[in-house]
Amino acid sequence: MAGTEPDRSRDDKRSMLLTALYVAQAQHGHLTHQAVQRVAERLDMDVTEVFQTATFYSMFRTEPVGRYLIQVCEGLSCHLAGGAEKLLEHLQKRLHIKVGETTRDGLFTLESVQCLAACGSSPAMRVNDTLYENLTMDQVDDILDELRGA
Secondary structure, three states: OOOOOOOHHHHHHHHHHHHHHHHHHHHHOOOOHHHHHHHHHHOOOOHHHHHHHHHHOOOOOOOOOOOEEEEEEOOHHHHHOOOHHHHHHHHHHHHOOOOOOEOOOOOEEEEEEOOOOOOOOOOOEEEOOEEEOOOOHHHHHHHHHHHHOO
16 A cells, blocks of 8 residues: 555664764764754754754763763662662762762763663662662772772
């Protein structure tokens, strides 16, 4: 039947969207308005659709972040395991920032997210693309010191 087949070119463009956004973010450190527009133009997609996709996924940033983006899992499993709140409190004290803020030196941004897919190994945090699991506060301090180059 005519008109019932999926639009393959649209599906192909949508399948390239996440990769295109990832590349654009890597070039700029975050997804600028211009970068989102460029991705939309190159994939022949609506800018609003591209922006909605970018804001849906926690891996994409539409605002500048520190050199190291620290994400702490506050999903139900991590919360019930008792690690998420303590980990966030420790990081806030150690970095002298609150969730959503960046250190004055621009080195660290702290976020809480709903899932890092590490439900059985709480407390967990991701720094950029590296996942750390079963953390103790001493291990967190060692990680921060290593990232600072201390």
